[in-house]
Amino acid sequence: MIEVLVLVALGSPIVGGLVAWRLDVRRATRVAVAATALATIAALSLVWMAFDRGPIVAAGGVVRIDGLSAWLLLVVSAVVLLAIVASPRYLASELAQGHIRETDPGRYYALVLWFIASLLAAPLLDNLGLLWVAIETATGVSALLVGFHRTPGALEAAWKYLILGSVGIGFALLGTLLLYASSVEHLGETSDALNWSRLMSSGGALDPGLVRLGFLFALVGYGTKIGLAPFHTWLPDAHSQAPSPVSAILSGVTLAVALYALIRFHLVADAALGPGFSAMLLVAFGLLSLAVALPFLVAQGDLKRLLAYSSIEHMGLLTIAIGFGGPLALLGATVHLLAHGLAKAIAFITAGDLVQQYGSRRLGRLKGTLAAAPESGPGLLAATLLVGGLPPSAVFAAEFAILVGGVERGWTIAAAVAALLLALGLVAVAFHVVPMGWGERGRRVSIRQASPAMATLVAGPLGVVVVLGLWTPEPLARALAAVVAVLGGAHG
Amino acid sequence: MNGDIAIRAVDIASAAIVLLGVWLAITRSIGEGTWLLAGQSLCMGTAALIVGATRGSIELMIGGLLAIAVRAVVLPIVLRRLLRDSPVRHERHAYLGPRASAAAAIVIVFVAALAVDGTTGFPGGGSIHALPAAVAEVLTGLLLISTRRKSLSMIIGLLVFENGVTLAAFAITAGMPLVVELGISFDLLIVMAVVQVHARRMLTTFGSLSTDRLRSLRG
Numbered sequence: 001m002i003e004v005l006v007l008v009a010l011g012s013p014i015v016g017g018l019v020a021w022r023l024d025v026r027r028a029t030r031v032a033v034a035a036t037a038l039a040t041i042a043a044l045s046l047v048w049m050a051f052d053r054g055p056i057v058a059a060g061g062v063v064r065i066d067g068l069s070a071w072l073l074l075v076v077s078a079v080v081l082l083a084i085v086a087s088p089r090y091l092a093s094e095l096a097q098g099h100i101r102e103t104d105p106g107r108y109y110a111l112v113l114w115f116i117a118s119l120l121a122a123p124l125l126d127n128l129g130l131l132w133v134a135i136e137t138a139t140g141v142s143a144l145l146v147g148f149h150r151t152p153g154a155l156e157a158a159w160k161y162l163i164l165g166s167v168g169i170g171f172a173l174l175g176t177l178l179l180y181a182s183s184v185e186h187l188g189e190t191s192d193a194l195n196w197s198r199l200m201s202s203g204g205a206l207d208p209g210l211v212r213l214g215f216l217f218a219l220v221g222y223g224t225k226i227g228l229a230p231f232h233t234w235l236p237d238a239h240s241q242a243p244s245p246v247s248a249i250l251s252g253v254t255l256a257v258a259l260y261a262l263i264r265f266h267l268v269a270d271a272a273l274g275p276g277f278s279a280m281l282l283v284a285f286g287l288l289s290l291a292v293a294l295p296f297l298v299a300q301g302d303l304k305r306l307l308a309y310s311s312i313e314h315m316g317l318l319t320i321a322i323g324f325g326g327p328l329a330l331l332g333a334t335v336h337l338l339a340h341g342l343a344k345a346i347a348f349i350t351a352g353d354l355v356q357q358y359g360s361r362r363l364g365r366l367k368g369t370l371a372a373a374p375e376s377g378p379g380l381l382a383a384t385l386l387v388g389g390l391p392p393s394a395v396f397a398a399e400f401a402i403l404v405g406g407v408e409r410g411w412t413i414a415a416a417v418a419a420l421l422l423a424l425g426l427v428a429v430a431f432h433v434v435p436m437g438w439g440e441r442g443r444r445v446s447i448r449q450a451s452p453a454m455a456t457l458v459a460g461p462l463g464v465v466v467v468l469g470l471w472t473p474e475p476l477a478r479a480l481a482a483v484v485a486v487l488g489g490a491h492g
Numbered sequence: 493m494n495g496d497i498a499i500r501a502v503d504i505a506s507a508a509i510v511l512l513g514v515w516l517a518i519t520r521s522i523g524e525g526t527w528l529l530a531g532q533s534l535c536m537g538t539a540a541l542i543v544g545a546t547r548g549s550i551e552l553m554i555g556g557l558l559a560i561a562v563r564a565v566v567l568p569i570v571l572r573r574l575l576r577d578s579p580v581r582h583e584r585h586a587y588l589g590p591r592a593s594a595a596a597a598i599v600i601v602f603v604a605a606l607a608v609d610g611t612t613g614f615p616g617g618g619s620i621h622a623l624p625a626a627v628a629e630v631l632t633g634l635l636l637i638s639t640r641r642k643s644l645s646m647i648i649g650l651l652v653f654e655n656g657v658t659l660a661a662f663a664i665t666a667g668m669p670l671v672v673e674l675g676i677s678f679d680l681l682i683v684m685a686v687v688q689v690h691a692r693r694m695l696t697t698f699g700s701l702s703t704d705r706l707r708s709l710r711g
Contacts (some may be wrong), residue, residue, distance in 0.1 A: 042545065062671075127669075127672065129671075130672060130675055135676070135684075136683075137678075137679055137682055140679065140682040141682070141691065144689055144690065147690055147693055152697060152706075153708060155690070155693055155694055155706070156706035156708060156709055159690065159706055160692065162683075162686065163637065163650065166683060167637060168652075170650075170654055173657050176659050176668075177661050177664065178664075180665055181664045184665050189551075190669070191671055225645065229550055236709075237700065237709045241709075257539070282706075452632075
């Protein structure tokens, strides 16, 4: 049963991609929506089962779904579904404006579906080597999506993404290798010596020197993919040049998948070395990312780059939260992962919509959006403020929990600095985004017709982000507890 | 096969990898670079194959064969096909000239030898020269990526870097578990497919594979 669900979750986007490649827009859209729906239904069933019965192990130990993987699977499913549903409108506009060719949508859907398959695979795998393979596959496929428009800017961004991403991920492979080496003496040269659950239960028997070195390489490697400063330079280019629904996936969950991999390394390092070593590094790099993102948020002139730097900021915060540890900060991180994923996805989808309508990404040109774009105008405003952490957003609740949790664990100065940087970040984003709503729009900018479908797509996820900030339903509270337990080092 | 012969073979392969790495840093011809890359991959795969045969490790032998098939045959063929269609065949105006890169490559060899010195006793045993060669290869790859301007040279650098990581895996743990090894090779093929598509896009948009035009995105 579980094997079948895994097969459907990964197989339907892979096969769907093969089918969609040569189809026209209309048929490719149908295939993509059907394949993604099937995959997410299967993935969500797995999520349900994992939270209901505890960790699932299947396919001879290759697949292992604990609370943390289930949570990531949930976030990935939600965000990729949003991106696929937003794609037809995006592609129709690109085709109408002559930015892409008739044959491009089929390719687009094929690549997005393969991208989705690799993202869904990552949280399912217990083996850290195979986790690496899934993330590297995601990098390769998404590089083609970043360069999808073939403009000089898009090709430059894709090139940087490919080269820096590959070097980064190469370091992560070295880290994985060193972790394997640290366990070989104890576990032997068996194929499951790289399984996270085996490494966790071996804990103190691992070679501490190799674990330490392995974590450092993983930090640099996966840190590059997470967008941690100073390895973040590819991120604003890639996330701003990619087609907007793809940006939604990149910012909403791809970064989180890389963070997930780093968290697995961090937990092994904690188990083998005792707390302190990896936590300190995570907090330091997280704070650096917050500090580096701030000036670029303040002095930003490009809407999509603004959102990309906001992602660097929030990934920094998440990294800090993992470093803080303790139930409260970890609970905050868990909620943040979902809330940021949803709200950032909507922010990129609505931003892309506005960019198509206005024909520019310059913040100075995007004026009067509330009147001109009935869904995307207010949608972008709400999404960016909610991402920024304006109450009653769940992001706000999460940030509050993370900072208080940090103080409780003795990270007072780090928490204070993070709070200051986050507040300034919110002000900077609001400073850019709020004025977009009013003012004179260019004469050639037409007013969009209201679309109930788009309104639902935008309002639904944002509604979830607001509700989660105010109220946690009982089943969700139990799920959150399960995630926090894994983040706290449970591996049974 | 005798264990001593295996150690000898790995030593020779490691020395060849280091020499080819220095040559890679010196050469300005991208076509020559693809041959050197293939040579490094072949040395690495053969070394893994021989050690696998002596130790009776099927996994290591398959890993070696995989390395030869993918890294020494398929990837260089893909690179040479791209090179045929590209007007840029030589690395001119690199950030480091031939002499400076040669010096850097030699420094790298010494750094690698010193850095890994004293870390014997890794499981896997055998030659003590494979790991320094792997570290040198990783660093040479990084040197090529960061000092070259033509995209194909940078891809060669990336693959050298990747080879170094794999050689390290052979040297430290006698290779990763087989399923991971297969996954890594699969990913290399994906990356090369991506590079190929991307290079074709660059050729149609810019008419060249130089990265000089890729400097507009800032801030």
